[in-house]
Structure formats: C-alpha cells, structure tokens
Amino acid sequence: xxxxxxxxxxLKDSYLFYNIAQKTKAYLDAHPGTxxxxxGIGDVSxxxxxxxxxxxxxxxxxxxxxxxxxxxxxxxxxxxxxETIAAHYAKRGVTLDPDEVFVSxxxxxxxxxxxxxxxxxxxxxxxxxxxxxxxxxxVIAGHNIVHLPTGKANGFLPQPDQxxxxxxxxxxxxxxxxxxxxxxxxxxxxxxxxxxxxxxILFDAAxxxxxxxxxxxxxxxxxxxxxxxAIEICSLSKTAGFTGxxxxxxxxxxxxERCGQNLNAMWVRNRTTxxxxxxxxxxxxxxxxxTEDGQAQIQAQIAxxxxxxxxLTDALDxxxxxxxGGKNAPYIWLQCPHGCSSWDFFDLLxxxxxxxxxxGAGFGESGEGYFRFSCFGSPADTAEAARRLKRxxxxxxxxxx
Numbered sequence: 001x002x003x004x005x006x007x008x009x010x011l012k013d014s015y016l017f018y019n020i021a022q023k024t025k026a027y028l029d030a031h032p033g034t035x036x037x038x039x040g041i042g043d044v045s046x047x048x049x050x051x052x053x054x055x056x057x058x059x060x061x062x063x064x065x066x067x068x069x070x071x072x073x074x075x076x077x078x079x080x081x082x083e084t085i086a087a088h089y090a091k092r093g094v095t096l097d098p099d100e101v102f103v104s105x106x107x108x109x110x111x112x113x114x115x116x117x118x119x120x121x122x123x124x125x126x127x128x129x130x131x132x133x134x135x136x137x138x139v140i141a142g143h144n145i146v147h148l149p150t151g152k153a154n155g156f157l158p159q160p161d162q163x164x165x166x167x168x169x170x171x172x173x174x175x176x177x178x179x180x181x182x183x184x185x186x187x188x189x190x191x192x193x194x195x196x197x198x199x200x201i202l203f204d205a206a207x208x209x210x211x212x213x214x215x216x217x218x219x220x221x222x223x224x225x226x227x228x229x230a231i232e233i234c235s236l237s238k239t240a241g242f243t244g245x246x247x248x249x250x251x252x253x254x255x256x257e258r259c260g261q262n263l264n265a266m267w268v269r270n271r272t273t274x275x276x277x278x279x280x281x282x283x284x285x286x287x288x289x290x291t292e293d294g295q296a297q298i299q300a301q302i303a304x305x306x307x308x309x310x311x312l313t314d315a316l317d318x319x320x321x322x323x324x325g326g327k328n329a330p331y332i333w334l335q336c337p338h339g340c341s342s343w344d345f346f347d348l349l350x351x352x353x354x355x356x357x358x359x360g361a362g363f364g365e366s367g368e369g370y371f372r373f374s375c376f377g378s379p380a381d382t383a384e385a386a387r388r389l390k391r392x393x394x395x396x397x398x399x400x401x
Contacts, residue, residue, distance in 0.1 A: 007142045016132050016362030017041055020346075027350055037385035039312075039373045040356045042176065042330070044241045046304055048285075049297035052240060055288035059281040073277035076268060077103025077249070081283045085249055088290045094221045096251060102267060103278050103286075106248040107206045107235035112137040114202065114231065114250065116270050117263055118168055125166035127158035129333075129363035129370070131176050131204075143168075149366040155324055156180045156333065156366075160193035169194060171220075172204035174211065177363045177372040178333040179325015184217050191220065194229035198258065201230040206248075209239040209302060211328045219251075227253040231263070238330060238376070240289045240298045247278065247286045305330050308382040309375040315386040319393045332373040333360070337393050345371050352397060353388040 020040055028034060048056075062068035076082070082098040089096045104110040111133060118124075120142045126134050127148040138145050146166055150156045156178040158171070171190060173182040182190075194201050203220040211218055220226045232251040236242035256263045288294045313326040316334055323334035336345040342359035349355040358374070360367030375382070 005140065007140050010139050011136055020356065020358065023350065024356055034354060037355045037381050037388065039377055039385055040358045042238065042374045042376055043243050044238065044376045045378050046241055046301040048241050048245065049294060049301060051288040051291055051294035051297055052285045056281060056285040059284035063281065070280035073280055073283065075271045075275050075277045077101065077278065078280065078283045081287045084287045084290045089219065092218060092222065094219050097254065100251055100253055100264060102250045102252065102271060103283060104248045104250055105278060106237060106246045107204060107233050108133060110233050110248060110250050111202065111204065114233070115141045117266055122167040123165065124168045124170065125164060126170045128365065129156070129177050129360060129367035130170070131172065132363065134170050147364065151366060152322065152335065157182060157186060159186060160190055165197065166199050169199050169201045170204065171201055174207040174329035176207065177331055177358065177360065179329035179331040181211065181216050181328045184215070184223065187217055187220060188223050191223050191225045191229060195225050199229065200258065203230050203232045205232050206235040207238055207329055210330050213328055216328060221251065227255045236286055236289060241301065245282060245285065247282050304379060305375045308377060308379060311382050311386045312373055312375065315390050319390060330375045332375065334371050336369050336371050338396055342368055342371055353392045355385050355388060
C-alpha cells in the first residue's frame, strides 16, 4: 500500500496568506464595492520596464523563425544569462564563474528545491520571524527545525549562538518580514560560524536591490570565507517586477563541499534530472535587466516603492510607533499600537480603515505583537493608507485603547 509523506500532517492547518484572503473576502462580501488599501502580500504594482518588455518581444519574434528558434534550453541556464549575471556581480567586486550561476524560476521555488542537497536527518536553523515557506518546506522534507528567536532588543537581527548546532542556516537580508538588514560585521559572524561548524548558509537575497547604504552587503559573497559555506538565492520578482513572469538565479560556488561531495556538481546533477530549463523568452527578458538601460529603469521603479516606504515611516514617526525596515528594504515591521495582538490589529485596520496588512504572528511566535506593511502598492493608495493609519491611531475605537 502507498505510504504518503507523513510530514504533511505536521503542517499548520492553513497558510498565513490564505487566512488573510479569507478574512478579506468576508469583509468585502459584507461591504460590497469597498476599496481596500492592500499593503499585505509583497506583490509589485509597477509594470515590467521597457528594456525587459523590448527583449521579451524580440525573443518571441525569435521563436517565429527557424533561424532563431530555440527549443529546450540548458537546464542550468542559458550561457548568455549566466555570463551576464556573473558580470553584474563583478561590477560589485564579487568574482563568479558563470558555471556557479544557476537560472531558476524564482526564489520561492528554489528555496524549496535546494533542500534536495541535504540529508533528511539534517538540522535546519531558521531565525524568526521568518517567511513561512522556510518552515513549511523543511517540515515537508522531514528536517529537524531549530527556531532562533529575534526581537526588538536586537532590532530583529539574528546572531549566531555558539551553543546551537545546525547543518543548514537560513538567512534573509534585507529581511522578509522585518525589513532589517545585516551589516557586514553581523553577516561575517554568520560566515565564520558556518565555516567553524560545517554548516551551509542559504542566503535569501531577494531584496538586495533595495539596499542603498554602501556599507551594507548586497551579496554574502562580498565577505571573506563565504565561498566555502554559502548558497545565495536571488530573484527578479521584486528587483524588476517579475512576480508574474517568474525568473531568478542561485549562486553555488565550486568551492562549496561537504563530506567529500561538491554541492555545485550535485546541483548540476539535480537540475539536469529534474528540469528542462527556463524558457528562452524569459531568459532574454531577464538578461535585459542587467543592461545599463535596464538597471536605470528598474532603479526608477524601486524609487517608487522607496517613496511608498517613506510615506508610511513618516506616518509611524508622527505617531511615535516603533518600527524597523522601510530603509534599504521594501517591508516595514512595526510594533502594534495600544498593546494589540497581531490579528486584532489586522482586524482593526481592515474594519476601521480598510487597510490590509500582514499580522506578525503569522511569521512565528517572535512575530506576535508586530505587523508587516508591504511598500509595493500604488503611490496613491499608499498615501491614502498613511493618512487613514494616522487618523485611526490618533483616534482609536474605545476597545482598541
């Protein structure tokens, strides 16, 4: 008789964003026609930049002629895109071989797929609050999970504990959900810890394009020792609006080895077994992002989201509400006012101000009492949400005081 993966029974009954969708649907059913100010899920609102659109159109035309038609692409990524990404890193002082770059369908997919590299008996360290998929993917894989709490006292920035042992370590900087960014010294501490203990760091760099402080690292590979302990997972979703287009890349150095096995070679074997590669059309669109025009255009779009963040952080500053993020990151992580729980504050914002955010409790126990705003909405909606937030928090309903 077939035995299903029993670890699915260990997952929580429902997913954070499913709960939010259900609550939102119930509100709209009761208040038809109401406009909601959505600052919950981290989906972008700006369209793809011109450089990407032009490249996508040209790639479609290439598929219409026998001389330029492309069928199956190399499973690990087209050489033109792998070389382009390596050149992009070189401009920031990080030397990569193109064969160390693997083209993917996006960071979310890769963060789950990459677990194929690790034994089922592995222990995984996940700092919290954490993106829920980190936890769920490892539950499904049957891994032992160790949760590392962070909090207001350390600015929600995790640091290694010499008494904690782990085989795999998740780090996300700029962080989702907190928007906190590890400094070079803080990230170096993790690199040194991983090399000392034999752990591998899975470094989620999906939001690195939002870093504007030159003192903060965009890549873990800018730090000494990272090539022997880290895998970096990147995405064009938030960098260039590819949330609906799905494209990313993963960097696995050739020098990363454990127990006599080379993880770069293992991933080549995995990809050539489990995928047929990413489409030619999408890879051409992605390559255009790294051109001079593409970089200028996406920075103009990122500036829109950064201005959204400023509208919200200005409102929080005026209200005297503690927060982190919003600078060098597209998320704002705030302490719920008036002693509200995360879900109570969600309900208050939805029912009294028609604002949809994300309850911090959905990101783990360390998130209770906190709340996440995404800065990816339209400027007009964000400005109105900031006004409504100030009005609500200055004049809360009696039950919320």
